[in-house]
Amino acid sequence: MADPQRATTIKDVAARLGVSTASVSRALTGMPGVGEPLRERIRETAREMGLHTHRPASAMRSKRTRTLGLVVSDVTNPFFAELALTIERAAAARNYSLLLANSEDDPEQESRYLRSMFGHRVEGIVLNPTLRSDHLAYHEEVGVPIVLLDRAVTTGTSAPVVAVDPDHAIGELVGLFAATGCRRLAMISGPEDLPNARRRLRAFEQAAARHGLQVPKTLIAHGDYTADSGDRLMRHLLRERVRPDAVFIANNLMTLGALRAVRESSVRVPDELSIASFDDVAWFEVTDPPVTAIAQPVVDLGTAAVRALTDLIAGRPAPSARIDARLVIRASCRTPPN
Amino acid sequence: MADPQRATTIKDVAARLGVSTASVSRALTGMPGVGEPLRERIRETAREMGLHTHRPASAMRSKRTRTLGLVVSDVTNPFFAELALTIERAAAARNYSLLLANSEDDPEQESRYLRSMFGHRVEGIVLNPTLRSDHLAYHEEVGVPIVLLDRAVTTGTSAPVVAVDPDHAIGELVGLFAATGCRRLAMISGPEDLPNARRRLRAFEQAAARHGLQVPKTLIAHGDYTADSGDRLMRHLLRERVRPDAVFIANNLMTLGALRAVRESSVRVPDELSIASFDDVAWFEVTDPPVTAIAQPVVDLGTAAVRALTDLIAGRPAPSARIDARLVIRASCRTPPN
DNA sequence: CTGAAAGCGCTTACAG
DNA sequence: CTGAAAGCGCTTACAG
Missing domain, CATH: 3.40.50.2300 (Response regulator)
Structure with missing residues (x-):
């Protein structure tokens, strides 16, 4: 089909008004070089005629595709x-x-x-x-x-x-863990080679060190930011001989998966395990339990x-x-x- | 700045190969009219030269913006x-x-x-x-x-x-309500003048009638599909003298709000109130409680x-x-x- | 302030 | 199979 009725062009508007297409273009793009009265008439007429400037053409000449x-x-x-x-x-x-x-x-x-x-x-x-x-x-x-x-x-x-700069908020989170008696921290981190994942992990480890808390290497898992990996890795953590008492998860989807895993286990949150997520989403207000999270602005x-x-x-x-x-x-x- | 290094054009490719731009265009767009050997050479060269056909220009002539x-x-x-x-x-x-x-x-x-x-x-x-x-x-x-x-x-x-055709699934849902002893149904519906909202409501009422269940007019609330309206309307429903024992909510965000409202009340779900939502989202698996939902494909x-x-x-x-x-x-x- | 004309980078009749 | 040339609908020097 393509175009049943050909779209209005600046040429149509120019013809109707008996002016040049240059003036129409100038009037519509707000460029100088058209008198105010003419500019107004052109704009008026363009509106009436339902002109929608052909952006590809405009782009070709002006180099701006918007x-x-x-x-x-x-x-x-x-x-x-x-x-x-x-x-x-x-x-x-x-x-x-x-x-x-x-x-x-x-x-x-x-x-x-x-x-x-x-x-x-x-x-x-x-x-x-x-x-x-x-x-x-x-x-x-x-x-x-x-x-x-x-x-x-x-x-x-x-x-x-x-x-986002996660350092300060992660420091606060670890402070909360420390203040509530958590001693053995775990992290479900993102892909090992992803810089922002690495940064979150490093901030977590450093804060833990400041508070004298452990983050055993065996309790650091690397997921791929999907719900399924969160689910799987949380199951692994829950099977550890000495379980963590707090886990920090590096994004919202992995937390979704982790919650599924926790739900199917007998672990009580937060009594036996505190959970926190990077990324805050509205749904965390109504999950079981509601999830502590680091909100990105x-x-x-x-x-x-x-x-x-x-x-x-x-x-x-x-x-x-x-x-x-x-x-x-x-x-x-x-x-x-x- | 715009373009520090001018982008490669088909003209450049044509010049390099000593052929016409027409042939280059034909080779790249897959139009007939170029010999297979030449077509291959052109494609090869275009790749080497990093040609990315200028779509605005292409669109202007071919009328296809892709x-x-x-x-x-x-x-x-x-x-x-x-x-x-x-x-x-x-x-x-x-x-x-x-x-x-x-x-x-x-x-x-x-x-x-x-x-x-x-x-x-x-x-x-x-x-x-x-x-x-x-x-x-x-x-x-x-x-x-x-x-x-x-x-x-x-x-x-x-x-x-x-x-989506909601009728069948809504019928099933109401059947579930009926089979589990619900007698007084409520709905947090969408905007009154929105056809799809109306359709969900109508299907709900008709299914209820088939099962001999009530949907009192006072228990039909109209929200605007936002979480806040779901929250507000659920509070209203919970304040009714004779409370509903089941509520159907017309979309996922209003359900999020409704869950917030329920959480702050003393109502036990599902013992005192069954809840179901239109729209299924992954988060419903981990909410408190997990929410029965009608999934749209x-x-x-x-x-x-x-x-x-x-x-x-x-x-x-x-x-x-x-x-x-x-x-x-x-x-x-x-x-x-x- | 206004217009005639060139040209943006392609595609596509048209001609050979 | 291949090329020369027109033209898509704009914007923008250039000229007046």
Whole structure:
């Protein structure tokens, strides 16, 4: 079918008004060079005629597609869903549309999407990079501004990173564990080679050391951020000869899985085991038990990422940003004495 | 900055090979009219040179942007997040990119997004329409293929609707209520004027009538599909002089809110009150208690929507589709005797 | 302030 | 099978 009724063009508007298409373009894009009265008439007529400027054509000439790309591992993860909403809003506020892609943590797929987005000539990309991300090579290859979201990347790249600083909140969490008599800590961490996972683990170990608590190597498990891995690893931990009395889980989906595992065991939470999660989601308020979590300031993250990206697009420098996370205490952890 | 290093064009590839841009274009788009040996050489060289065909230019000439639009009320709702993932995958499989927008259930905002997407000349749109959606007028105005998702629309539109058929599963749920001694049913429904909300309510009432159960008008509450409204309305229901012994909630977010309300009350679920939700989400497995839910076949919905849309784009007819929902029983409902 | 004309990077009749 | 040339719908120097 394609187009039954041909869409209105600026040429149609120009003809109707007996002016040049140049004037119509200038009037609509807000460029100088049209008298205010004419500009008004043109805008009025364009509206009446239902003109929606053909962006591909506009882009071809002006080099601006007014499109940004967002590549996350999976929008189904509430953390990324909220990020997607925030970023889409921030983009819309700046008159940008958003192309969405899910890398599903597959570097190949990520790479295909990045190339596809470059084909569309997005003006910039917010990327939550996979592990062995070759976005760097890509980035240098085509020179599209990129902002790295949530996960830093090992290779030295010029792309700014917008991420959470977990250290302080994790310190608070471990303090809570210590104050409530936990002595033997476990962590269900993320992939071993993922920098943000490593950072969360390191912060956890360091805080434990400060409080004189143990985090035996045998109680550090590495999952892949999916619910199933959380389930599986929690089962392993519960089978340890000397069980941990507190476990910190590195993201919300693994916590979902871990809760399933706990539910099928006879372990009482928090009496025998305190549980805390990185990532806070609304559902943690109504889980059994409600889960103590480290909340990432999603709105701040998303807006910071878009701001950084538009800065890069405008040729301004965009520094990396770290935003503090916040501890939200719920019933999955014991409460301190007094 | 824009482009530090100018991107490779088919002209560059043509020059390198001493052939015409026409041949390069034909080779890359898979059109006939290039010998196989030359086609291979061109593809090879294009890869080497890092050519990513400039889609805006391609679109301008061919009228195909290879872009689809998806407008949902809010990706933050797990139902829409899963739909977005599925649709994005299905689109990618057909070599389409996806523009994402959140209407946030605001008809004005929806309208702006639809117009913006038309500006981008998306080839088709999957739309989860708001209540007083003027997408119809829009649709007729610009003639972009649209598939309506999840919510049918009152005004007779030619756009096909892909949605769930809740009747059978709701019948089963009410059967479960009846079999477990529930007599006084309540429903926290969606907005009164939303067709899919009405349909769920009607199916519930009819099934109740078949089983000889009451659904007093005073126990039918209308929320707006947000967690807060579920919380508020559940509180109201719990304050009724004669309380319901079973409540059916029309979507997952209102159920989240309702669980908060229940948690703060002294009501025992399911002994005093059975709870069930429309929409199944993974979190319902670990809530307190786990929630019986009517699962919408999200993957089927999403793929059906994309298939319908690509059919419309290809000029083929696309009938509306209704897909059966499925009851998933969990501990928030009493179990039948035997 | 306004317009005529070139040109963005492709695809596609048209011609050979 | 291959190429020269027109043209998609805009924006933007350039000229007045």
